Amino acid sequence: MSIELLVSKQNPDGGWPYLRGRSWTEPTAYAVLALLSAGQNEAVRKGLDWIRSAQRPDGGWPPQLSVDESSWVTSVVSLLPPDCLGEAAHARAIQWILSTSGKESSVLYQVRWWLLGTPRNPDSEFAGWPWLPGSAAWVGPTSLAILALQKERRRKDTPTIQERIGQGQSFLLRRMCAEGGWNHGSARALGYESRPYPETTGMGLAALRGASSPKLGKALEVAKGFLTECRSADAINWLQLGLMAHHQLPEGYCPPAQVAYRTVPETSLLMLVNAIGNGRDLIWG
Amino acid sequence: MAVTAGAVLAGSSGCGEDIRFQPSRVSIVRVPNYDQTLYDTVRRTVAEHAPDVRGRNILLKPNMVEFEPHSCINTNPLVVHAALEAFRSLGAATVRIAEGPGHRRNTLDLADAAGYFNMIPGFEDLFTDLNLDEVSRIRPTRQFSRLEKVYLPQTALSADLLVSVAKMKTHHWTGATLSMKNLFGTVPSGVYGWPKNMLHWAGIDECVADLHSLYPRHFAIVDGIVGMEGNGPIEGVPKPAGVLVAGSDPVAVDATCCRIMGIDPYKIAYLRLASGEVHAHLAEENITQIGQNIADVALTFELPPYRAGLRLGKA
Numbered sequence: 001m002s003i004e005l006l007v008s009k010q011n012p013d014g015g016w017p018y019l020r021g022r023s024w025t026e027p028t029a030y031a032v033l034a035l036l037s038a039g040q041n042e043a044v045r046k047g048l049d050w051i052r053s054a055q056r057p058d059g060g061w062p063p064q065l066s067v068d069e070s071s072w073v074t075s076v077v078s079l080l081p082p083d084c085l086g087e088a089a090h091a092r093a094i095q096w097i098l099s100t101s102g103k104e105s106s107v108l109y110q111v112r113w114w115l116l117g118t119p120r121n122p123d124s125e126f127a128g129w130p131w132l133p134g135s136a137a138w139v140g141p142t143s144l145a146i147l148a149l150q151k152e153r154r155r156k157d158t159p160t161i162q163e164r165i166g167q168g169q170s171f172l173l174r175r176m177c178a179e180g181g182w183n184h185g186s187a188r189a190l191g192y193e194s195r196p197y198p199e200t201t202g203m204g205l206a207a208l209r210g211a212s213s214p215k216l217g218k219a220l221e222v223a224k225g226f227l228t229e230c231r232s233a234d235a236i237n238w239l240q241l242g243l244m245a246h247h248q249l250p251e252g253y254c255p256p257a258q259v260a261y262r263t264v265p266e267t268s269l270l271m272l273v274n275a276i277g278n279g280r281d282l283i284w285g
Numbered sequence: 286m287a288v289t290a291g292a293v294l295a296g297s298s299g300c301g302e303d304i305r306f307q308p309s310r311v312s313i314v315r316v317p318n319y320d321q322t323l324y325d326t327v328r329r330t331v332a333e334h335a336p337d338v339r340g341r342n343i344l345l346k347p348n349m350v351e352f353e354p355h356s357c358i359n360t361n362p363l364v365v366h367a368a369l370e371a372f373r374s375l376g377a378a379t380v381r382i383a384e385g386p387g388h389r390r391n392t393l394d395l396a397d398a399a400g401y402f403n404m405i406p407g408f409e410d411l412f413t414d415l416n417l418d419e420v421s422r423i424r425p426t427r428q429f430s431r432l433e434k435v436y437l438p439q440t441a442l443s444a445d446l447l448v449s450v451a452k453m454k455t456h457h458w459t460g461a462t463l464s465m466k467n468l469f470g471t472v473p474s475g476v477y478g479w480p481k482n483m484l485h486w487a488g489i490d491e492c493v494a495d496l497h498s499l500y501p502r503h504f505a506i507v508d509g510i511v512g513m514e515g516n517g518p519i520e521g522v523p524k525p526a527g528v529l530v531a532g533s534d535p536v537a538v539d540a541t542c543c544r545i546m547g548i549d550p551y552k553i554a555y556l557r558l559a560s561g562e563v564h565a566h567l568a569e570e571n572i573t574q575i576g577q578n579i580a581d582v583a584l585t586f587e588l589p590p591y592r593a594g595l596r597l598g599k600a
Contacts, residue, residue, distance in 0.1 A: 018417040024475065063476050066420060067436060072478065103486065131478020135486050140390075140479060184388045184480055190457055190590045192520045199390060232352075232394035262393055263417075 006031055006267055007043045014050035016264045024064045025054060025073040030268035033079060037275035037282045044084075051077055052089055059092030060100075070096060072131045072141035078148035079283065082155070094152050097145050098160055101127040102137025127164070128171035128185075138185035139175060139200045142168050143207035150209065151284065169211045172204050180218030181226070198226035202238025209245035209284065220248050227253070233261045237269035241283065244276060306565050309537035310334065313545070313577040314529045316510050319363045327367035327506070328374055330531050333575055336446060336504055339376035344444035345369060346415075348452045348467050349384045350519060352398035357513045357523040360452045362404035364508045364529070368450050369405065382408070383440050385415030385470045387480045392416060413440045416474035427498040429558050430491035432483070437499065441471045447500045449535065453509035453526060453542055455517035457589040458489050460553050461546060462518045463539040464505030468496040490554035497535060497559045505538040506531045509545065514586040521589075528582050535559075536566045544569065544579045546586040549597045 009031075010016055015023025016031045032047040054061055060070025061077050074096050082090035103109055105127040113120060128137030129145040146168045153161050177187045181196030182204040188194055201223050208216060220243070227239045227250075236255045243249035261267045272283055312330045316323060345368055347360035365382060372380045382405070389395050392414040402408045418438035425435065441447060451467035459466055469481060469492070477483050484492040497503070509528040513521040528545060532538045536559050540550035550556050550567050560567045569579070588595055 018475070019414070022419050024417070026475075064420070066422065067476055068422075071476070130482070132476075132483055135478070135482040138478065138480070138482065189520075190516060192516050192590075194520070197389065231398070232391045234391045234394070260393070 003035065003038050003040060003271070006034065006264070006271070007040065009264055010043050010046065014046035015054075016047070018263045018265065022064060022066075023050060025051070025061045026063065026076050027264035027268070029073065029076040029080060030265045030272075032084075033282050034268035034271035034275075036081070036084065037272055037280050048080075048084055051080070052086060055089055055092070059096035061093070069132060071133075072129065072144060074100075075129070075141065075144035075148040079151060081282075094148070094161075097129070097148055098164055100129060100133055100145075102130045103134055104136045123174060123187075126171040126174060127167045128175075129168065137171060139172065139182045139204055140184065142171055142185075143200075143203035146172075146207035147283065150207075169208055172208060173211075173213050173215055176204070176215055176219060179222065180215070180220075181222035182219070196222055196226075198223075198230045198232065198235035199238050201226060202235065202240070202242035205242025206238065206245045206283070216246070220246055224248070224250070231256060231259055233259050233266040233270070234263075237266065237273055240273045241269075241276075244273075245284075306571075308571050308573050309532060309534035309566050310573045310575055311530060311532040311534070311537050311541045312575040313541065313579065313582060314531075315527055315577055315582060316529045317527045319361050319510055323363055323367045324370055326529065327364070328371040330529065330576075331368070331371045331504075331506075332375060334504070334531065334533050336375075336533060338372055338446060340378045341445035342443070343372045343377045343380045343446050343448060344441060345372075345380065345382045345448045345450050346441070346467060346470060347382065347384055347450045348462075348470065349386050349392070349395060349399060349401070351389070352395050354398060354400040357452070357454075357511045357521075358519060359399045360450050360508050361510065362399065362401045364506070364510070365401070365450050366405045368448060368506055369411075372448070380411075381413060381440070381444075382411050383413040383415050383418075383438070383471075385418075385438070385472065385474055387469060387474065390416075390474070390479055413438075415441060415471055416479075418473060418475075420473050420476060423499060425495040425499060427495070429494040429498075430484075430487040432487045432492065432495065435495070435499070436473060436476045437471060438473050441500070444502070446502050446504055447471075448504045448506060450506045451508065452518075453507050453512035453524075453528075453530070453546065455514050455521055455546070455548075455586055455589050455592075457516055457518075457592070458485075459493070459555060460589070460592055460595045461539070461543055461548055463507050463542045464535045465493050465497050465539050465555060465559065468493065468500060471496065471500070490558060493555035494558035497555075503535055504531075504533055505535040507538060507542050509542065512546070512586065514546075514588075516589050522587075524584070524586055526582070526584055526586075528577070534566055537572045540567045540569075541572060541574070541579065544597060545583050547584065547597050548586065548588070548595050552595045 128142035181201035514524040
């Protein structure tokens with residue numbers, strides 16, 4: 001999908017759908033980021049207007065306008081440069097991210113476990129992020145929240161941001177599958193080891209940029225293996241980002257020709273990955 | 286509760302009040318393999334139940350979980366294609382396919398890898414990703430879970446008949462995943478995430494019962510040709526059961542599947558919740574079997590860890 005095609009997918013209200021139909025926050029945020037990286041202006045302006053108007057009073061964003069709760073998509077929006085989104089709107093978004101964590105790591109929940117005499121689950125030792133507040137933390141939303149906070153830390157470093165990034169990265173390392181890499185966030189269930197997925201392995205590695213752990217080597221090997229066999233656009237995008245974060249993307253790598261970039265986030269992330277290769281980084285930069 | 290033969294059975298609610306209900310009809314068809322004979326088998330099986338589909342919009346909801354073409358984790362695409370052709374031949378105005386996988390975001394890539402593109406001509410045009418569909422906010426009509434509201438996809442809500450084309454699998458949390466648990470795939474991950482963890486916090490069994498009440502126009506087909514036993518619904522192992530089970534009453538269909546699997550349906554919490562106070566449609570004597578008898582096809586599925594108590598006949 002070219003820039004023109006991405007622009008043609010924009011809805012009259014300024015937002016983007018995943019494939020077609022109503023505007024959703026996630027594809028709109030990714031499309032705006034991608035078009036910013038390409039220097040496009042008019043579609044970006046309309047997209048930013050849609051995003052600003054969708055922000056909820058608590059500072060977060062709903063997945064789409066008919067949903068009355070803020071969610072994980074707030075982290076994707078927070079990757080937008082504050083001078084584009086608006087400093088105040090961006091600051092409130094970061095506050096929403098900082099105030100959100102998986103329900104299993106909340107003090108109330110830990111006290112409940114203690115009162116019930118249940119042994120503490122080691123998986124809940126570190127606070128990650130949920131898809132929706134009121135549920136547990138998982139790899140996908142935790143990775144996106146870390147990316148948003150890492151970007152914010154480059155502008156305004158605070159102990160709170162450092163603490164949450166550290167907690168989130170520890171959460172990811174704890175949830176890594178035994179063979180390396182990540183699935184949705186359940187490395188083992190009822191004593192059975194679970195297998196990693198390509199897309200979440202890429203996300204986890206992208207969020208662990210700059211982290212050091214002996215476990216990272218296994219995850220990087222798994223990611224390289226996935227990259228050679230995987231045919232899913234979303235997964236290939238995230239695997240490239242994950243390997244780039246650790247300077248491990250094979251030189252001259254090019255996605256297989258038969259990969260179908262169907263959704264707006266898939267196309268947008270491809271543009272963002274290519275932009276990083278061309279020195280225009282809107283994910284970490 | 287006394288049960289008498291006849292078109293309408295009577296029971297007592299326990300408060301001296303008579304409850305009258307229709308017996309449910311459930312087909313059990315022996316199908317040893319995934320082959321071309323399935324098309325005729327599925328068409329005849331659906332027709333036996335004479336669902337009112339002429340001129341209606343039908344939505345097939347398979348169970349698509351993983352990028353695996355040859356494992357027993359997904360509803361076999363041949364069964365889905367056979368169902369598509371069956372409902373078309375019975376005069377449906379439209380037959381579409383839709384699913385919202387719970388763990389993997391890239392649904393079309395999953396469908397491609399799982400063999401749906403190869404098996405079903407024009408699959409991409411027939412398919413809706415329920416995770417990313419338009420949503421409406423709904424309040425459960427009979428609320429069992431802690432969810433006071435749930436966002437559901439328009440494609441599922443607007444179908445004249447939702448056909449759950451499920452897989453016969455054990456499930457480490459609920460005991461068994463069949464046509465009713467398959468409705469979790471209609472809850473949009475675009476709102477709830479991958480996995481749809483909010484449903485776990487609100488009570489898995491209770492949410493299954495809520496979803497059952499939210500889709501009253503519902504038909505069930507369960508692919509037990511090769512099911513899954515052990516640590517299902519993902520990490521289990523294939524169990525060739527050689528059956529297809531179908532009917533208009535998902536509670537009766539799932540209860541029948543449980544008996545075939547050697548699981549006591551009264552011990553499956555969502556079946557107890559969805560079957561009302563007297564659990565009328567769980568009782569084997571209240572279900573009219575068409576085709577094979579349960580005893581002729583029954584097997585013993587290995588149960589998931591810590592679920593040995595679900596075994597049929599175990600006190």
